[in-house]
Amino acid sequence: MRFHPPAIMLLLCTIPVAIAAAIPTILKSIFFQVIALLRQRSIKRRNGCQNPPRYPHKDRIFGLDVFFQYKKAFQDRDFLDLNWRLFEKYGKTFQANRLGIRVIKTMDPEITKFTHETYFEHFGAEKIRSGAEYLWGDGITAVEGEKWAIRRKLIKPAFDVAHIANLQNRSLSVHVERLMQLIPRDGSTVDLMPLFRRLSLDTASGFIFGESMNALSSADSHQELLDAYFYAQRGSAVRLMLGPKLRFLHRDPKWWSDCDIVNKFLDERVGKAIARLQKDNVSTPPGEKAATNDRLTLRFQIHNVFTPAHDGGAVTLSNAFFHLSRKSYADSPITYELLMTFNYLKNVIRETHRVTPQSTLISRQCIKDVVFLRGGGEDGKAPLYVQKGDIIEMNFRCTLRDRNFWGEDADEFRPERWDHLKPQWEYTPFGGGPRVCPGFCLVFAEVAYTMVTILREFEGLESRDYRPWTEESRATFMNLHEAKVALIPELF
Structure with a gap:
């Protein structure tokens, strides 16, 4: 194509005109940025705000050096301990760069309180949890604001204490009785984790779907689903670590196929529930907003509740028996009579969540500028100035092992410490504030009832695997080596 001289001249004349037209917009943008910067400086100066220590990045623009450090630690199953080493080196609160975004990493319980309670409305989770939406969608754990409030209101009645107590009376005892029949009575080695996973699958499905899957009655009937859940959650953890900007690096066809298995299972349950409501001709009470029948929306909401309910009990029970069977308890075995004091039972469960929490860190992104009373310097x-776009990454595991509060033996499993310690924001295994996990009572009920039932029937508990607790990550953290023990029956 040939340009004639007049056409070329016209094109050259229009370029300066286009630039000139854009100048007011550019100047306006610069003006407001300068005003915002001056305002921030004024607030910082007036409140005496200081920045926390800065991680010494090699890549100061994108912070990819930290990303690759975490990636290697994740692959080497050293992710949890790496965080502890960083806090020991740079302090309980320090800042780093993640693709140009300031990330404030902290193990300070006061900052957890500021983020979860005091300035709750200044923080959200929607944008930073967008890496695994194919599986999690827009469920309660992934949204904020009015969307979150609506979902919270819908699920909260299901976790009412009276409802959970009714569940225990109706079905939990049946499932635990089936579990007891699968535990060997000859003192041989048994891995309790697979059994606890099937138990939690039965209790969670009965609680949420109104119909138990009866996984304890058949060892292989739901194994494909359990394996798919495991792999899908691990892949989700990787994608959340990568974040929305780098999730394209996670190219795993098996993750997608396993997500499809999980989604198909949930879609079937949603379909059954809708059919049951239509058959019973259930209608919305007058004055109440009609519930949705959108199957995709319902699938996401159910997944956000079912997964923690399924994982919570199984992983907690596995961790508890792992700790209780350690050699240090050989001279003072945990007995049924001791657990039935209830205070000690609560202490064992609390200490299990403290030493091996399932949720090790939670991130929130600032959506409105705020000044924290501490965290800087x-x-x-x-005082610390947190501006819109900053990410607060709260490391619960490190807080739960802070020797300044828990003592020099903070890394050890010692339930007796709870007799004199009264933590507040130092102990947040289920989060805190308005977004605290509503299912913690359900997990406690399942774990407590199962532990008491097992130790009532067996006199001894021995570890058959002395390898240390090793992290295995999915949506939660569990022990790679699970819980290989021997349960010794009473002699008479």
């Missing part, structure tokens, strides 16, 4: 005691 080299010692973390100066």
Whole structure:
């Protein structure tokens, strides 16, 4: 195609005109950025705000050096301990760069309180949890604001204490009785984790779907689903670590296929529930907003509740028996009589969540500028200015092992410490504030009832695997080696 001289001249004349037309917009943008910067400086100066220590990035633009450090630790199953080493080196609160976004990493319980309760409305989770939406969608754990409030209102009645107590009376005892029949009575080695996973699958499905899957009655009937759940959650953890900007690096066909298995299972349950309501001709009470029949929406909401309910009990029970069977308890075995004091039972469950929490860190993104009363400066005691877009990454595992509060033996499993310690925001295994996990009572009921039932029938508990607890990540953290023990029956 040939341009004639007049056409070329016209094109050249229009370029400066286009630039000139854009100048007011550019100047306006610069003006407001300068005003915002001056306002931030004024607030910082007035409140005495200081920045926390800065991680010494090699890549100061994108912070990819930290990303690859975490990636290697994740692959080496050293992710949890790496975080602890970083806090020991840079302090309880420090800042890093994640693809140009400031990330404030902290193990300070006061900052957890600020983020989860005091300034709850200044923080959200929707944008930073967008890496695994194919599986999690827009469920309660992935949204904020009015969307979150609506979903919270819908699910909260299901976790009412009276409802959970009714569940225990109706079905939990039946499932635990089936579990007991699968535990060997000859003192041989048994891995309790697969059994606990099937138990939790039965209790969670009965609780949420109104119909138990009876996984304890058949070892292989739901194994494909359990394996798919495991792999799908692990892949989701990787994608959440990558974040929305780097999730394209996660190219795993098996993750997609396993997600499809999970989604198909949930779709079937949603379909059954809708059919049951239509058959019973259930209608919305007058004055109430009609519930949705959108199957995709219902699938996402159910997944956000079913997965923690399924994982919570199984992983907690596995961790509890792992700790209780350690050699240090050989001289003072945990007995049924001791657990039935209830206070000690609560202490065992609390200590299990403290030493091996399933949720190790939670991130929130600032959606409105705020000043924290602490977190800034080299010692973390100066005020800290958090601006819109900053990410607060709260590391619960490190908080739960802080020797300044829990003592020099903070890494050890010692339920007796709870007799004199009264933590507040130092202990947040289920989060805190308005977004605290509503299912913690359900997990406690399942774990407590199962532990008491098992130890009532067996006199001894021995570890048959002395390898240390090793992290295995999915949506939660569990022990790679699970819980290989021997349960010794009473002699008479």
